[in-house]
Amino acid sequence: MRAQLIGFAPDLDPETPGILTDCDAIIPTTTGLAAANSLVATQYPALGDPANSAFIAELLDGTRRVFVANGPRIDEAIGGAWVDRSRAGGYTGNNRSRFAVLGNIVLACNRSEVIGQAVPGGAFTDIAGSPAASIIVPAAGFIMALNVSEAQYGDAPDGWHCSGIRNQTIWTASAANQCAYGRLLDSPGAIKAGAALGSDVVAYKDKSMYLGRYVGPSLVWQWDRVPGDIGCSGNESVVVVGTQHFFVGPSDFYVYDGTVPRPLGGATFNANATPVREWFFANLNQQYRERIVGVADIPRDLIYWYYPSTASSGELDSCLVYNFRTNQYGKHAIGIETALLYSSGQITYDGLGALYATYDDLPNIAYDSTFWLSDTVAPAVIQGGVLKTITGEPGPSWLVTGDIGDMDSYVFANRLKPRFRVTPASAQMTNFYRDDLGLAKTQDATVPMQRVRFDFRRAARWHSFRMDFPGRMAINGFSLAINGETAE
Structure with missing residues (x-):
């Protein structure tokens, strides 16, 4: 079976196709979901x-x-x-x-x-x-x-x-x-x-x-x-x-x-x-x-x-x-003092030497980011007294799918294949199961991603999955092999 991910929706029935019941550092995009950008300190002191x-x-x-x-x-x-x-x-x-x-x-x-x-x-x-x-x-x-x-x-x-x-x-x-x-x-x-x-x-x-x-x-x-x-x-x-x-x-x-x-x-x-x-x-x-x-x-x-x-x-x-x-x-557990839009327009190529001693000192922002354009602004926060932009390379993130299964019959599942828009360098998946949506979930195996898929074996009425990613990632769905089917 296939599922299209449609974002964080904890108020809905957990068997609603494609919802996330929990997540962290996940943002919704026009093509699915992605790992949130990290914070990057500007050149200003605390x-x-x-x-x-x-x-x-x-x-x-x-x-x-x-x-x-x-x-x-x-x-x-x-x-x-x-x-x-x-x-x-x-x-x-x-x-x-x-x-x-x-x-x-x-x-x-x-x-x-x-x-x-x-x-x-x-x-x-x-x-x-x-x-x-x-x-x-x-x-x-x-x-x-x-x-x-x-x-x-x-x-x-x-x-x-x-x-x-x-x-x-x-x-x-x-x-x-x-x-x-x-x-x-x-x-x-x-x-x-x-x-x-x-x-x-x-x-x-x-x-x-x-x-x-x-x-x-x-x-x-x-x-x-x-x-x-x-x-x-x-x-x-x-x-x-x-x-x-x-x-x-x-x-x-x-x-x-x-x-x-x-x-x-x-x-x-x-x-x-x-x-x-x-x-x-x-x-x-x-x-x-x-x-x-x-x-x-x-x-x-x-x-x-x-x-x-x-x-x-x-x-x-x-x-x-x-x-x-x-x-x-989506959502993110992150502490800040306040937020604003910030312009990097004061930074020019000629002025880089006055702000950063070496190229290694430059912030971890892609060279093609709009942050470097003088006529654009980027969302930013004050965190710990430091002005930081929300433009850095994504850090760790995770998401939990809704429940997939049948209230009357046991479902055998053995493979989850994410549909990535940006494939992460690595990932791991933990599957959970229960026999009734009113019961607490039981945690099963945690497995690493191999050949862009997660292999496991579990029979239960309801299955859900937590996927953890270490960095840049974008995803819009997944395929699940159930009852002998093959996840494409």
Whole structure:
């Protein structure tokens, strides 16, 4: 018999053809599944304190600035060193900093201090009269501040305040400059997330959403509540891909394109059911769910959601990987501090000698990787204070298939032949068996791969298989010899 692998789906019946019931360091691709890339340290030294946010800002001339915040300070990555770009006096508290770009100006907020701005090559300075905001979003020529506190209007976790049009320094409301203020009162709670959707802004509370649209004077911005009781508890869990928001809601994963939010389905599954939903929320540390961080890998059609598991004390120690083309999932047990998109555009051939003493010191990244192209960005993380890209050669990975068999008859199986897209240098397989899907599995033999197949012998009603790979690998299915058949 043959099976087409369709990704990690622990919520489904284990006999669903092609699912994985467990895996690690496995990502879904457009042609199947593959071993996840490893992390590669950049040339930047370790930061002094754990990072709580990071951001890449693209300026009008195409150059990029990379910032990392750790609470009391903000650093910029420049030429292999971290340069302090904090406002005078630093930052109080340990709130997560968030960033936005308007033209060539980079802005930062953390709800403890007023919004700051940094001109090209400069540090952040306070914008007089601006609010302290939890979130800032550039849209339609404005900077939209969400969840605000200010002397003029008071503390308003449900409030919004837009700057003057095309002027991030104007925060006094008037018809002439179209600076405006308001509150979202149709549903309870604070604004927890916000992101642009084209020229619109979407504001998320825990269990509600609002679509803000620029309508000009005198209303300036019109906010309409999106139907339903769907929201988002953390700003960084919203990942913008083109004209869509992918986000983690209170009890499901959603995509929103300006109409109504829709649950993410799975490949060949009911569009209203997510094959990882129950598993994910059972394994998520709900106390720290606002810390979820998402980042997109657009060239590979992937979204990485890093989250704190129930084994964590709030640290991001796990990752769910979603392919938005195939609606398939993978996962990875990995600990990080935060995630971002990172540009290697500052690295040139002429400048390699200043960053790496010898060719042996270069990071373990393929020479044809898009990492080396100055006009591209790659997903990256801060791990142990070090900026690392998700571009390295894959390390160890493994996957566990669903159950194959018959509830009434014994099935004799003796050969498993993977259908690789990229064949690994070696691999091993462990088969498991049971006589009823409600029973615990019994582990059988572990065998090495020989001639791109695994030979074993076992009769049982149900069989499943764990395959372990040491490095680069891509697979989209397998053949299993049962009851005297031959695996092709």
